[in-house]
Amino acid sequence: MRLHISLDDELVEQLDRRVGRRRRSAFISETLRCALEDDRRWQDIEAALASLVQVEHDWDRDPAAWVRSQRRGDERRVG
Numbered sequence: 001m002r003l004h005i006s007l008d009d010e011l012v013e014q015l016d017r018r019v020g021r022r023r024r025s026a027f028i029s030e031t032l033r034c035a036l037e038d039d040r041r042w043q044d045i046e047a048a049l050a051s052l053v054q055v056e057h058d059w060d061r062d063p064a065a066w067v068r069s070q071r072r073g074d075e076r077r078v079g
Contacts, residue, residue, distance in 0.1 A: 007015075019027040059066035 015024055015027065
């Protein structure tokens with residue numbers, strides 16, 4: 001499908017230096033495809049984060065104390 005878009009002259013110059021005039025459409029198409037896929041992934045991540053339940057863990061308040069208690073509870077540990 002053909003689509004008419006407007007770009008700044010500087011942007012077109014950078015695009016031409018990077019891919020050449022004959023590869024503009026292919027580059028823009030692939031770049032847009034990647035951007036849309038990235039956006040979809042972020043939406044999935046944000047949706048998953050919203051579904052996580054906030055749970056308090058034993059180590060949240062004092063991680064060092066929790067580590068010490070875990071070490072003391074291991075009978076195989078020497079020292």
